[in-house]
Amino acid sequence: MTLFWLLTGLITLTIGAEVMVRGASQLARAVGLPSLIIGLTVVAYGTSAPEFAVSLKAGWMDQADIALGNVVGSNTFNVLFILGISALIAPLIASKQLIRLDVPVMIGVSLLAWALAANGAISRWEGVLLCTGLIGYTAWLIRVGRKQSRLETEASQEVAGPVETKPTGLLVSGLLVLVGLGLLVMGARWLVDSAVTLAQAWGVSDLLIGLTIVAAGTSLPEVATSVVASIRGQRDIAIGNVVGSNIFNLLGVLGASAIIAPDGVAVSGSVLRFDLPILIAVAIACLPIFFTGGRINRWEGGVFLAYYFAYLLFLILAATGHPALQSFSSVMTWFVLPLTVLGVGVSLYTTWRPSRLSSRGARS
Numbered sequence: 001m002t003l004f005w006l007l008t009g010l011i012t013l014t015i016g017a018e019v020m021v022r023g024a025s026q027l028a029r030a031v032g033l034p035s036l037i038i039g040l041t042v043v044a045y046g047t048s049a050p051e052f053a054v055s056l057k058a059g060w061m062d063q064a065d066i067a068l069g070n071v072v073g074s075n076t077f078n079v080l081f082i083l084g085i086s087a088l089i090a091p092l093i094a095s096k097q098l099i100r101l102d103v104p105v106m107i108g109v110s111l112l113a114w115a116l117a118a119n120g121a122i123s124r125w126e127g128v129l130l131c132t133g134l135i136g137y138t139a140w141l142i143r144v145g146r147k148q149s150r151l152e153t154e155a156s157q158e159v160a161g162p163v164e165t166k167p168t169g170l171l172v173s174g175l176l177v178l179v180g181l182g183l184l185v186m187g188a189r190w191l192v193d194s195a196v197t198l199a200q201a202w203g204v205s206d207l208l209i210g211l212t213i214v215a216a217g218t219s220l221p222e223v224a225t226s227v228v229a230s231i232r233g234q235r236d237i238a239i240g241n242v243v244g245s246n247i248f249n250l251l252g253v254l255g256a257s258a259i260i261a262p263d264g265v266a267v268s269g270s271v272l273r274f275d276l277p278i279l280i281a282v283a284i285a286c287l288p289i290f291f292t293g294g295r296i297n298r299w300e301g302g303v304f305l306a307y308y309f310a311y312l313l314f315l316i317l318a319a320t321g322h323p324a325l326q327s328f329s330s331v332m333t334w335f336v337l338p339l340t341v342l343g344v345g346v347s348l349y350t351t352w353r354p355s356r357l358s359s360r361g362a363r364s
Contacts, residue, residue: 002201006194010217012187013050017221020180021046026173037145039237040102041138044244045252047225048074049181050218051245052253053188058210059257064266066192067257069210070218072275075110075246076211077219079282080308085223086230086238087301094239099290102243103283105137109250110283114276117267127258127265134251191217207268208319211275212312239296246283278311 024042051074058067086092094103112133116126191214199209222245229238258265267276285304290296296304317325 002194002197005190006198006213009187009189009191009194010220012183013053013191013218014187014220014224016180016183016187017047017049018180018224019183020049020177021221021225023173023176023180027170027177030170030173037141037148039240040244041141041145043225043237044241045248046180047221047241048245048248048253049184050188050221051249052256053184054192054214054218055253055257056260057188057192059261059265061192062262063192063196063206064261065206065268066195066210066214067261068254068265068267068271069207069275070214071249071254071257072271072279073211073215074219075249075279076275076282076311077215077308078222078242078246079286080304080311081216082219082223082226082242083239083286083296084301084304084306084308086226087296088298088305089227089230090233091298092230092239092296092301094290094295098239098243102240102247103286103290106243106246106250107280107283107287109133109247110276110280113250113254114272114280117272117276120269120272121264121266122254122258123264124259124261127255130251130255131259134248134255137247137251204319207271208315211315243286 021043024046027042051070055067055070058064058070083092109130113122113130116122116130122130195209195214196206198204198213199206222241225241226238229241254265314325314328316322317328
């Protein structure tokens with residue numbers, strides 16, 4: 001029955017996210033926001049609603065390991081698994097705004113979360129700080145989006161005349177958002193309760209369950225959105241969904257969980273020493289790849305995907321105390337990681353050299 005409710009919770013979360021994102025997207029278009037801003041805000045925040053619901057409930061019940069593990073695990077899953085599998089389907093191309101603003105913001109908030117957690121907990125006032133950062137980031141995006149939309153609307157009205165907003169469409173969209181939120185709340189309750197039961201039955205820590213089952217389960221909407229966007233050729237949305245979701249998870253989900261938790265969100269030593277540094281490294285790994293022509297190639301997507309499974313295997317070996325853990329760690333440290341750095345370096349060089357040669361030719 002526990003497994004049944006776990007599966008039911010995941011399905012309910014996925015359906016609820018789909019309904020809410022559809023309604024929220026219609027609302028955003030009705031008020032006039034461009035597609036990139038919709039991808040970074042409405043779609044990204046909407047697909048992160050399961051993480052928000054699960055971590056908020058876990059924080060309220062003082063289950064800090066699940067609340068924190070869900071955020072850290074989801075962000076790692078988003079970059080390594082979702083971007084990896086999306087790039088395998090088709091090479092992903094990032095816009096200049098994503099490279100210059102949103103990816104650096106994702107790295108910055110990852111470092112901020114690590115700094116706030118350094119004392120062993122993220123307090124309520126630190127949660128307020130994170131939520132305030134999300135409000136500021138979102139307000140800036142909406143301001144930029146409305147400016148772009150106003151220019152596009154003025155140009156289109158000169159040709160086709162003014163476009164009226166239908167109140168019925170707004171009402172239906174708002175109803176979809178409310179129904180989706182209701183499904184998310186129910187799904188979150190079933191998922192958290194069953195995950196805790198499984199952790200206790202299997203003798204596995206809440207942190208491992210949060211980093212794996214809960215994190216991957218609540219990221220299913222992001223998987224569906226980015227994969228479908230990649231298949232349809234909307235590759236900017238595929239990347240924007242992941243980057244925007246990661247920013248929302250760290251600022252909004254983690255911040256709200258710290259505010260609602262009785263004593264803030266406690267951070268264990270293992271998270272500080274391993275999981276948060278991995279999260280930061282994964283975020284930083286996006287920069288050189290995005291700078292190689294603003295794209296993630298298939299082989300780079302394959303590396304991302306392989307690293308996620310390696311990360312997952314490490315968590316399982318560490319949790320079970322398996323004797324192969326030492327050998328696995330040595331192979332990753334002395335063989336796999338140096339080869340990856342070398343591969344990214346070669347990719348950067350092959351991208352930088354032609355541009356430098358062309359600039360020299362232009363000067364001559």
